[in-house]
Amino acid sequence: MNYELILNNIARHIPLDKEETDYFVSRITFREFPKKALLLKEGQVCNLLSYVHSGALRAYFIDGSGKESTIMFAVPDWWVTDMYCFLNGxxxxxxxxxxxxxxxxxxxxxxxxxxYIKVPKFERYFRILMQNAYTREQLRVIENLSLPAKERYNNFLDKYPHIARVVTLKQIASYLGITPEFLSAIRKSK
Amino acid sequence: MNYELILNNIARHIPLDKEETDYFVSRITFREFPKKALLLKEGQVCNLLSYVHSGALRAYFIDGSGKESTIMFAVPDWWVTDMYCFLNGxxxxxxxxxxxxxxxxxxxxxxxxxxYIKVPKFERYFRILMQNAYTREQLRVIENLSLPAKERYNNFLDKYPHIARVVTLKQIASYLGITPEFLSAIRKSK
DNA sequence: AAAAGTCCTTAAGGTACCTTAAGAAATTCA
DNA sequence: TGAATTTCTTAAGGTACCTTAAGGACTTTT
Structure with missing residues (x-):
């Protein structure tokens, strides 16, 4: 198993000694998911926090009328879960x-x-992750409130070029909160 | 000075002994702001994190075209700052x-x-605050993407009745991402 | 290799929400 | 207390974005 990527991520924020590293590694498990597999389904217990080593994940929400909204994409070196449900059981x-x-x-x-109890330094690590996640979501709220779809699309391409290469336009549309038809119109008008 | 509210907030998440409490109290300063005063302005250095003991604050953003978007309201027992700029200087x-x-x-x-260094327990406290802030913003993104303005307004009234009592309709409209005129139409149609 | 499904696009008609303008009610200020 | 400012509302016309429908291009499955 290749722990380099995830341990480097942690090392960017907190220093771990050998024993702490081993303990952390002993608590995480590795899984492979083929394309289209679901890591989590609405209604399921959400007691896992996932880190993407390679590949790509998409978190989405289906509302009462059946419409899908993409909440986030996760590419290598990103953490993802349904955080609200994970934290609150x-x-x-x-x-x-x-x-x-x-x-x-x-x-x-x-x-x-x-x-958190055995290696309290991880409080700091996850505090920083949560801060970044919070400010990222807040910037997204501001963008959604203040920019028209076309600019949001351009910002998305600027901010996440590596994601844009991997996902479909339909998925980008559902992240931006517009229909694929309208995204098509936007792209044509460039 | 009355530290009861803020210390109770902290005590809900981490236990502090007398010395730790005194140290924390020695690091916070108290200020009163009259209605309409600005705690922070665009372009200013943002090196303060604020906790509302009493009263109410509003954080907002002004975009290129001069439109105001309300980012959050802060009522007693809430923390607020321009977190992205506070964290990144x-x-x-x-x-x-x-x-x-x-x-x-x-x-x-x-x-x-x-x-964080002198009393590492605060890493935990702020981790929990940041988690809550993150999941709150994420729920807001989901709502903004999946619900029409009328339902977002009803949800706002349900979720923050105490805030709704204190702020103007114009401010609520700018939180929901709609014009005051349209909020007026929504209210009429109930 | 054919069949089935999904993606992306185009187009026409519809709707949610915006802009501008203006007046009445409430609040702030002198 | 009266004047000024801000809030909330109504209404008419406009625009950003949606819905439905359909066809062609990929991709996946058999």
Whole structure:
């Protein structure tokens, strides 16, 4: 198993000694998901936090009328879960699917809670992750409120060129909150 | 000075002994802001994190065309700042104004960074705050993408009845991402 | 290799929400 | 207290984005 990517991610924020590293590694499990596999389904217990080693995931929400909204894409070196439900022990509101064959590390909620106690430095690590996630979502709210779809699309391409290469236009449209037909019109008008 | 509210907030998440409490209290400063005062202006250095003891604040963003979008309201027992700029030492993108006479505790970025080192338990406290902030923003993104304005307005009234009582309809409209005129139409149609 | 499904696009007609303007009600200020 | 400002509303015309439908290009499955 290749732990380099995930351990480097952690090392960017907190220093771990050998023992702490081994303990962390012993708490995560590795899984492969083929393209189209679901890591999480609405209604399921959501007690896993996932880290993308390779491949790509998409988290999405299906509303009452059946419309899909993409909540986030996760590419290598990103963490993802239905965070609200993971933290509060609620049944999942989202779906998480592999949009490519993906290699994933996962940690269970109870192991994470124990990790915080055994290696308190991880409080800092996840504080920083949560801060980044918070400010990213807040910027997205601001964009959604203040920019028309065309500019949001251009910003998406600028900010996430590597994601844009991997996902379909339909998925980008559902991330931007518009229909594929309208995204098509936007692209034509460039 | 009345530290009860803020210390209770902290006690809900981490236990502090007398010494730790005193240290924390020594790092926060108290300020009063009259209604309409600005705590933060776009372009300013944003090196303060604010906690609302009483009153109410509003954080908003002004886009290129002069349109205001309300990012969040902060009522008693809430923390608020332009988090992205606070964390990254960037000039503020937002305005934060008192919408009532308000009593505020503030901590400076460098004191917070030192607090994490002297009392690492605060890593946990702020991790939990950031988690909650993240999931709140994410739910807002989902709502903005999947619900029409009328339902977003009803949800706002359900979720934040105490805020709805304090702020103007114009401010609610700018939080929902609609014009005051359209909010008026929505209210009429109930 | 054919069949089935999904994606992307085009186009026509519809709707949610915006812009501008203006007046009445409420609040702030002198 | 009266004047000024801001809020909330109504209404008419406009635009961004949606819905439905259909066809061609890929991709996946058999």
């Amino acid at each position: 609620r049944p999942a509101m989202m779906y998480i699917e592999a949009i490519e064959n993906s290699c994933i590390f996962q940690i269970r909620k109870e192991d994470l809670d124990e990790l | 960037r000039p503020a993108m937002m305005y934060i104004e008192a919408i009532e006479n308000s009593c505020i505790f503030q901590i400076r970025k460098e004191d917070l960074d030192e607090l």
